[in-house]
Amino acid sequence: MSKPINNRAWFFVLPVLGFVMFSAIIPMMTVVNYSVQDTMGSNQFFWNGDQWFRDLLNPTTEIGARFAGALGRNLTFSLVALLIEVPLGIGMALCLPRQGWTVGFVLVLIALPMLIPWNVVGTIWQIFARADIGLFGATLVGMGIPYNVTQDPTSAWVTIVVIDAWHWTPLVILLSYAGLRAIPDAYYQAARIDSASRWAIFTNVELPKLHKVLVIAVLLRFMQTFMIYTEPFVVTGGGPGSSTTFLAIDLVKIALGQVDLGNAAAMSLVYNLITLTICWIFYTIMTQMDKRGAE
Amino acid sequence: MHASRLSRVFLIVYLIVLMLPIYWLINMSLKTNTDIVSGLGFYPKHPTFAKYLFILTDPTWQHGFGVSLTFVAINTLISVTVALPAAYAFNRYAFVGDKHLFFWLLSNQMAPAAVYAMPFFNLYYALGLFDTVWAVALAHCVFNVPLAVWILEGFVGGVPREIDETAAIDGYSFPHFFIKIFLPLIANGIGVTAFFCFMFSWVEQLLAMTLTSSHALPIPAVMTQAYALEGMDWSLLAAAGVLTMIPGAIVIWFVRNHIAKGFALGRV
Amino acid sequence: MARVELDHIAHSYAPKAAEPAYALHPLDVVWEEGSACALLGPSGCGKTTLLNIISGLIAPSRGRLLFNGQDVTRLPTEKRNIAQVFQFPVIYDTMTVAGNLAFPLRNRGMEKRAIEVRVAEIAELLDLTRDLNKPARNLTADAKQKISLGRGLVRSDVAAVLFDEPLTVIDPALKWELRSKLKEVHRALNVLMIYVTHDQVEALTFADQVMVMRDGEVLQRATPAELFETPEHTFVGYFIGSPGMNFLEADVAGHQAKVAGTVFELGRSYTVPAGSTKVQIGFRPDYARTAPSGDIPVKVRRIEDLGRRRLARLALGPHEIYATVPHDVTIDGEDAALTIPPNRLFVYVDGRRIIGEDRR
Numbered sequence: 001m002s003k004p005i006n007n008r009a010w011f012f013v014l015p016v017l018g019f020v021m022f023s024a025i026i027p028m029m030t031v032v033n034y035s036v037q038d039t040m041g042s043n044q045f046f047w048n049g050d051q052w053f054r055d056l057l058n059p060t061t062e063i064g065a066r067f068a069g070a071l072g073r074n075l076t077f078s079l080v081a082l083l084i085e086v087p088l089g090i091g092m093a094l095c096l097p098r099q100g101w102t103v104g105f106v107l108v109l110i111a112l113p114m115l116i117p118w119n120v121v122g123t124i125w126q127i128f129a130r131a132d133i134g135l136f137g138a139t140l141v142g143m144g145i146p147y148n149v150t151q152d153p154t155s156a157w158v159t160i161v162v163i164d165a166w167h168w169t170p171l172v173i174l175l176s177y178a179g180l181r182a183i184p185d186a187y188y189q190a191a192r193i194d195s196a197s198r199w200a201i202f203t204n205v206e207l208p209k210l211h212k213v214l215v216i217a218v219l220l221r222f223m224q225t226f227m228i229y230t231e232p233f234v235v236t237g238g239g240p241g242s243s244t245t246f247l248a249i250d251l252v253k254i255a256l257g258q259v260d261l262g263n264a265a266a267m268s269l270v271y272n273l274i275t276l277t278i279c280w281i282f283y284t285i286m287t288q289m290d291k292r293g294a295e
Numbered sequence: 296m297h298a299s300r301l302s303r304v305f306l307i308v309y310l311i312v313l314m315l316p317i318y319w320l321i322n323m324s325l326k327t328n329t330d331i332v333s334g335l336g337f338y339p340k341h342p343t344f345a346k347y348l349f350i351l352t353d354p355t356w357q358h359g360f361g362v363s364l365t366f367v368a369i370n371t372l373i374s375v376t377v378a379l380p381a382a383y384a385f386n387r388y389a390f391v392g393d394k395h396l397f398f399w400l401l402s403n404q405m406a407p408a409a410v411y412a413m414p415f416f417n418l419y420y421a422l423g424l425f426d427t428v429w430a431v432a433l434a435h436c437v438f439n440v441p442l443a444v445w446i447l448e449g450f451v452g453g454v455p456r457e458i459d460e461t462a463a464i465d466g467y468s469f470p471h472f473f474i475k476i477f478l479p480l481i482a483n484g485i486g487v488t489a490f491f492c493f494m495f496s497w498v499e500q501l502l503a504m505t506l507t508s509s510h511a512l513p514i515p516a517v518m519t520q521a522y523a524l525e526g527m528d529w530s531l532l533a534a535a536g537v538l539t540m541i542p543g544a545i546v547i548w549f550v551r552n553h554i555a556k557g558f559a560l561g562r563v
Numbered sequence: 564m565a566r567v568e569l570d571h572i573a574h575s576y577a578p579k580a581a582e583p584a585y586a587l588h589p590l591d592v593v594w595e596e597g598s599a600c601a602l603l604g605p606s607g608c609g610k611t612t613l614l615n616i617i618s619g620l621i622a623p624s625r626g627r628l629l630f631n632g633q634d635v636t637r638l639p640t641e642k643r644n645i646a647q648v649f650q651f652p653v654i655y656d657t658m659t660v661a662g663n664l665a666f667p668l669r670n671r672g673m674e675k676r677a678i679e680v681r682v683a684e685i686a687e688l689l690d691l692t693r694d695l696n697k698p699a700r701n702l703t704a705d706a707k708q709k710i711s712l713g714r715g716l717v718r719s720d721v722a723a724v725l726f727d728e729p730l731t732v733i734d735p736a737l738k739w740e741l742r743s744k745l746k747e748v749h750r751a752l753n754v755l756m757i758y759v760t761h762d763q764v765e766a767l768t769f770a771d772q773v774m775v776m777r778d779g780e781v782l783q784r785a786t787p788a789e790l791f792e793t794p795e796h797t798f799v800g801y802f803i804g805s806p807g808m809n810f811l812e813a814d815v816a817g818h819q820a821k822v823a824g825t826v827f828e829l830g831r832s833y834t835v836p837a838g839s840t841k842v843q844i845g846f847r848p849d850y851a852r853t854a855p856s857g858d859i860p861v862k863v864r865r866i867e868d869l870g871r872r873r874l875a876r877l878a879l880g881p882h883e884i885y886a887t888v889p890h891d892v893t894i895d896g897e898d899a900a901l902t903i904p905p906n907r908l909f910v911y912v913d914g915r916r917i918i919g920e921d922r923r
Contacts, residue, residue: 003387003388003389004387004388004389005388005389005390006388006389006390007390007391008390009384009385009387009388009390009393010384010390010391012380012381012383012384013380013381013384013385013396015376015377015380015381016377016378016381016400016440016441016444017396018377019373019377019433019436019440020400020403020436020437020440020441022433022436023415023418023433023434023436023437024403024437026414026418027411027414027415027417027418028411028414030413030414030417030418031411031414091305092305092306092309094302095302095303095305095306095309096306097306103551103555104548104551104552104555106306106310107547107551107554107555108544108547108548108551109310109313109314110310110313111494111543111544111547112313112314112317112540112543112544113313113316113317114494114498114543115494115497115498115539115540115542115543115544115546115547116317116498116536116539116540116543117497117498117499117500117514117515117536117539118498118499118500118501118515119500119515119518119519120320120515120518120532120535120536120539123320123518123529123532123533123536124316124317124319124320124533124536125316127319127323127331127529128315128316128319132334132335133331133332133333133334133335133336134319134335135315135319135335135337136315136316138335166312166313166316170313174554177554177555177557178487178554178557178558179557179558180557181554181555181556181557181558182557182558183557184651184653186649186650186651186653187653189618189620189640189647189649189653190647190649190653190711190714192619192639192640192641193618193640193641193645193646193647193667193714193715194641194666194667194670194714195641195667195670195671196666196670197670200670204655204657204658204666205655208655208656208657209656212449216445219401220404220442223404229501230500230501255413261413268411275402276402279401279402280398283398283401
């Protein structure tokens with residue numbers, strides 16, 4: 001079924017465009033402006049051309065090395081987080097009750113971590129991960145695992161990944177659950193009649209029907225993990241060393257800590273472009289897959 | 296059935312793991328600071344509600360909650376209202392540049408808030424909106440409006456096109472049709488969208504803190520201030536943390552049935 | 564293939580209530596192998612509940628369900644060897660048509676070659692051969708319905724095929740075609756088919772036996788012709804036929820019925836049981852002739868020309884009656900008369916038909 005072509009539809013989109021442009025384009029212009037200038041002290045800018053960008057993309061410079069390192073950590077982190085959260089989220093969504101009084105109750109419990117402001121999440125885990133007074137840290141140490149957030153990079157990584165999974169798997173669960181509930185009962189009945197195994201029902205009925213919801217979940221989770229800031233900032237401070245210094249952390253260090261606006265702006269533009277590219281590729285692949293199926 | 300018992304076990308284990316940090320937060324909020332730091336304690340030995348009482352009676356904290364709730368409410372209202380016609384347009388019509396526009400909207404989700412904080416500050420300062428709830432509410436539109444369009448588009452797609460056509464044949468004007476017939480049909484979607492907008496605006500702190508200084512301090516800022524002034528008061532922060540969960544829990548309680556009814560988000 | 568037997572089946576969604584409100588009243592039915600049966604009734608009449616009991620989606624609160632004499636009441640769906648076609652097409656989106664048809668066989672671990680042969684056979688029967696390698700999701704609704712039927716039929720051991728209003732989403736132009744396909748498949752495979760619908764035309768053309776249901780109760784179980792000729796219940800009379808049967812409240816005594824002061828001659832002699840609250844006579848518009856003169860004087864309200872026949876809307880006192888106007892009859896003015904063959908006039912007491920004694 002093709003949609004009617006109607007360019008007056010633009011009028012419907014105008015309010016959205018207005019609001020988003022206002023808060024996106026103007027600040028974006030400012031960032032672009034910074035990225036090609038240098039500053040000596042307060043409010044004295046001069047043209048710096050593409051120098052910031054050249055430094056940034058050259059791993060032999062100090063800033064370039066920092067950027068490349070952080071980018072690598074970010075990509076790894078996003079990959080690890082998605083690999084944990086998406087399967088876990090789908091799995092838990094399958095385990096959720098479908099009817100009865102428990103449904104509302106369980107949904108509220110599951111959504112709770114998402115509804116906690118970022119800095120509170122940090123506060124919780126700052127204590128919770130401590131080996132002396134936090135349950136998580138104490139349990140790991142009690143099991144004989146050499147766990148130390150501030151000294152050991154592996155511990156720091158594990159903690160950040162666990163926090164992110166704890167905090168955001170619920171988003172994947174809620175979206176997947178809603179997607180599962182939208183599947184009419186007849187599909188399950190038909191699969192039962194066809195003697196399909198639980199696994200066959202999952203791969204042939206549930207997963208295809210979840211396709212669209214999962215695209216949203218994956219895109220959202222990718223963007224959020226790729227921009228991860230608060231958890232490492234509060235819990236590990238980017239350390240030990242630079243082991244959990246992700247792009248956003250480094251950006252803030254450069255922009256606010258060193259007041260190096262030019263570098264920070266160039267960095268954020270490149271960073272933005274990378275996120276955009278990855279999302280675009282993913283989005284295109286998924287759209288194409290859908291289109292090919294619909295032909 | 297065997298499988299369902301197994302899945303119940305998984306669910307319970309997951310819920311316990313999920314609730315442990317939250318339990319720890321509540322636990323901390325009921326303890327005194329000396330209790331917290333003195334060692335691992337699974338429950339408060341001398342439970343006290345002092346910190347809650349303090350927060351609930353202190354004007355700064357009260358104001359903080361008021362500010363946060365206000366900008367979240369404004370933002371949710373704006374996001375849903377402007378996203379509705381756009382979602383309708385994206386779902387029902389093809390128009391020049393629609394696909395690019397849709398992706399561009401989404402791409403605003405990807406702007407790292409850390410970097411945009413400064414330009415945002417400049418922008419809202421120049422407009423005279425700095426340190427008002429409006430600055431935060433508008434700034435949060437950057438990520439919430441596109442998200443709202445995205446979610447609503449799926450729900451719009453769930454309403455058969457025939458309904459639009461029937462309404463047109465019956466002589467309804469478009470605005471009348473849209474408000475009287477169409478909106479009730481996607482009430483579910485509006486609820487779910489409002490929940491997500493509420494959530495993302497409520498938990499965001501970087502922009503909220505950058506765009507306010509004294510008159511419109513949101514909760515995260517009040518918390519930061521609290522430990523900047525008086526040193527690390529863990530139990531106070533924990534109590535504040537517990538309180539920040541409540542509005543969200545109430546909101547999700549209202550939309551739980553919409554989620555349980557299920558939705559298959561459209562587009563893509 | 565099998566015969567399906569309902570042995571005192573009843574269902575209530577709240578069986579523990581003091582007075583269980585039956586969604587389905589106790590019922591004894593035997594469907595023979597190879598027959599085509601329809602469950603007909605308005606929504607909420609219990610036909611879907613009954614279908615779900617047969618398919619295993621709900622366990623009846625009372626009674627036994629037998630397939631070939633074997634008790635399957637508590638067996639899960641997958642052990643029952645039934646097939647079902649739903650209101651809207653249920654197909655596996657990610658598979659081709661062939662994949663869909665092969666799916667039930669693969670799940671049962673059948674050998675690959677044998678599957679191919681069987682799939683080809685069924686595809687041939689359903690005219691799906693050309694589409695076998697297409698993705699199933701791109702086909703039209705009627706082709707998808709054929710696929711879901713096909714998934715049931717590929718299994719040679721299928722005991723019964725259940726249809727749950729299968730033509731709901733089918734384009735009107737294709738409804739007739741798909742329905743004839745179903746009949747054709749039925750003749751070819753000689754399998755028991757149970758067809759649930761609220762559409763009398765679908766039920767009457769598809770089935771050789773129709774069960775008319777209302778409020779969880781079976782009102783009549785008969786062939787389409789019997790339902791038309793001798794409805795056992797006023798509801799059956801109303802529901803079947805277009806327009807439905809005429810029912811007039813009457814004083815019935817012996818072989819006469821008095822309606823609004825007019826006497827109707829009955830074919831038999833009736834005794835109305837004491838304590839009855841509502842006594843009616845009923846006759847089909849199709850058997851009532853309108854003419855300028857005849858037995859029962861009536862007023863003509865309107866005459867509708869339906870092409871193949873003419874239908875008169877008549878008034879008898881406060882009652883409204885539909886009757887046929889034969890082709891050779893012209894009626895002018897308001898006054899006319901009605902003639903009804905006595906053997907086409909039935910007497911209903913509290914909704915049920917009562918049988919009179921033969922007139923000597």
